[in-house]
Amino acid sequence: MPIVVQKYGGSSLADAESIKRVARRIADTKKTGNDVVVAVSAMGDTTDELLDLAQEVSPVPPPRELDMLMTAGERISMALVAMAISDLGYSARSFTGSQAGVITDGVHGKAKIIDVTPGRITEALGKGHIVIVAGFQGVSQGTKEITTLGRGGTDTTAVALAAALRADVCEIYTDVDGVFTADPRIVPSARKIERITNEEMLELAASGSKVLHLRSVEYARRFDIPIHVRSSFSQKTGTIVTDQPGPEGDAVEAPIIAGVAHDRSEAKVTVVGVPDRTGMAAQIFEAVTLAQINIDMIVQNVSATDTGLTDISFTLPKADGPAAVESLQRIQDEVGFTAIQYDDQIGKLSLVGAGMRSNPGVSATFFKALANAGVNIEMISTSEIRISVITRDDLLDDAVRAVHTAFGLDSSEGEAVVYGGTGR
Amino acid sequence: MPIVVQKYGGSSLADAESIKRVARRIADTKKTGNDVVVAVSAMGDTTDELLDLAQEVSPVPPPRELDMLMTAGERISMALVAMAISDLGYSARSFTGSQAGVITDGVHGKAKIIDVTPGRITEALGKGHIVIVAGFQGVSQGTKEITTLGRGGTDTTAVALAAALRADVCEIYTDVDGVFTADPRIVPSARKIERITNEEMLELAASGSKVLHLRSVEYARRFDIPIHVRSSFSQKTGTIVTDQPGPEGDAVEAPIIAGVAHDRSEAKVTVVGVPDRTGMAAQIFEAVTLAQINIDMIVQNVSATDTGLTDISFTLPKADGPAAVESLQRIQDEVGFTAIQYDDQIGKLSLVGAGMRSNPGVSATFFKALANAGVNIEMISTSEIRISVITRDDLLDDAVRAVHTAFGLDSSEGEAVVYGGTGR
Missing domain, CATH: 3.30.2130.10 (VC0802-like)
Incomplete structure (x- = not known):
């Protein structure tokens, strides 16, 4: 069965209604004959709210504890997404970054993924479950400390999972229709890009385009994973990021x-x-x-x-x-x-x-x-x-x-x- | 060095100010020459808010996912307490139930603690850290699923940690001064009980007294751990629950x-x-x-x-x-x-x-x-x-x-x- 990895960002998971909408999309993907693994960010402004709380108790919180705190946001959203899916009659299992086998280095706040050991994910897929993984987080090699990958890290979680599972595609759902030729807020006539190479996407991401996390593009390039950047609010095709030949050859x-x-x-x-x-x-x-x-x-x-x-x-x-x-x-x-x-x-x-x-x-x-x-x-x-x-x-x-x-x-x-x- | 285990409930951790007050109390306990291990509940109404969210996405959420969701509350409070302690110049390390070695059966929503393997806690104490543990949660034996112990379960976490660490006392901090001869809201002339046996406390807890979780008293009795129920809002001595002889013999x-x-x-x-x-x-x-x-x-x-x-x-x-x-x-x-x-x-x-x-x-x-x-x-x-x-x-x-x-x-x-x- 083809494996599809999807990522939903915080703006796609802002409240209970959004979560239900995302759940329907995930269930549809399963229904059309795919194994589905989903990486989720924290809901809406959760990350900022947790940061504010941290600031209130300590002006310079220890990075280890800040990571402990921040990872709670994805734990909340992954469980809610799994519940919403099961409410549609599909079975879903959520896993923390640690449970999903996302192994990182020990740099709190901006850890790098070293390896992904997705044993529990493949086992759950084998039992017919839809798998929901907490994005943005992992566990450090050896010391087994909870780490985070930095802002936008859930993109990287998704691509890393796609690489480890040899997924057919990694779909990054966001609140815009794809990657544009320029920021539409500044250039209203900007066009959605249909296909773009990894190399170009890397340069765009490094130059200020915020649609994809730079590290996720590097990861996709290294492991040759096609990324499909698209909107969670529509059914439109988005932007395909890949070095593989397109349908027109x-x-x-x-x-x-x-x-x-x-x-x-x-x-x-x-x-x-x-x-x-x-x-x-x-x-x-x-x-x-x-x-x-x-x-x-x-x-x-x-x-x-x-x-x-x-x-x-x-x-x-x-x-x-x-x-x-x-x-x-x-x-x-x-x-x-x-x-x-x-x-x-x-x-x-x-x-x-x-x-x-x-x-x-x-x-x-x-x-x-x-x-x-x-x-x-x-x-x-x-x-x-x-x-x-x-x-x-x-x-x-x-x-x-x-x-x-x-x-x-x-x-x-x-x-x-x-x-x-x-x-x- | 004597080991003191403390438990702080949600009403003692309602907001950033409460968390800072709790942190000062923990630091004072460390300063007077104790190793300190703290079990914390979720902040204030967090548990109810998470339950409401769950209800919004699914009327009957799967118990496994509900446990995943609920455990986020303690993860947030433990990290904040650790930050507040480090802000006072003491080093603190927080651990999830799973990291703390709280091993349970697999009954989601009302899991029982089977064993506590506190290797990471003793290691952290050995390095001079104050240890903060997420209450109310554990990890199931074998299947390694996240579980919760049911409402009031953080009391049991604290007593189980005290037993595993051979602590000298387990202090349960709450918003009342101790165990009373009756509920003071109904009997204004009710008296705080100075000392009470485990057997009596068990009967009171089983008969509707809500100060201590029934299971925590059973645990304390089995492992002969004295419990000190007291207020986190005052320095008064509370109620000692123990079968050991008192100071007066x-x-x-x-x-x-x-x-x-x-x-x-x-x-x-x-x-x-x-x-x-x-x-x-x-x-x-x-x-x-x-x-x-x-x-x-x-x-x-x-x-x-x-x-x-x-x-x-x-x-x-x-x-x-x-x-x-x-x-x-x-x-x-x-x-x-x-x-x-x-x-x-x-x-x-x-x-x-x-x-x-x-x-x-x-x-x-x-x-x-x-x-x-x-x-x-x-x-x-x-x-x-x-x-x-x-x-x-x-x-x-x-x-x-x-x-x-x-x-x-x-x-x-x-x-x-x-x-x-x-x-x-």
């Missing part, structure tokens, strides 16, 4: 550009007046890295020949800003730079498409679109299938719309090109 | 009567016109027992010689009333009785005291008090240390007050007699 031409992503979660740090000597940049980034901060883009200005000084700018998550500035202040005298500037009024725009590899004109069109829209570019970084720029925060929406239009992605500008190629 | 005389309990949770079923032949009663009670109903008191009237018919009355939990009536109706033709009467307007009053064994005057005083108060007695049952009667529901409060006064239990009628004997 290789014949249909793929679009050059998959979509435009934007990100307002980063800030920019500029270290001013760094002596232009070997090892200075290394010293700066070592200090920041030691503070466990993930740096995104980096730009080092060409040294002005008359001063022997240079400026180094980098972007990082806003939440890590204070820690980064503090760690830099500690090495200021040693390195001998002039000043640290911190700027959180920036936005990042990224254009993603596997087709840009073989289309050298992409960057020219991209920069012309931004120039015509009056958007000044502060930093640039590129990968083989992505161009990202940093702009002023208040120009970001205009920039996204200008680029979206320039690449013919607006839904009014022609029909959606169905991607069906494997050659990308 | 055997010299002080124990009171004859421990207290008066009442119970409004039962109903009375009368089977009218039963043919007075051998085996008729057996057939009736077999039918009721097969419906998994616990019968409390039974009275069979003497057969009227002219008719050859008799009446049989018994009491049972009100919740089981419909099932009992239904099971009797099924055997009515076969047994040939005339009618079934169902009466839920009854109350039960119980007088409990180990001293009545050697004081034959107790029952005379008891019945005289009831007669003087104008209370008609419908059924009577006795044990060696208890007399129980069934009265009309609306006379129950008067009856309790009359009996309480007749045995000199009112606090104004002389000082409390401290129990210190072992001979009882």
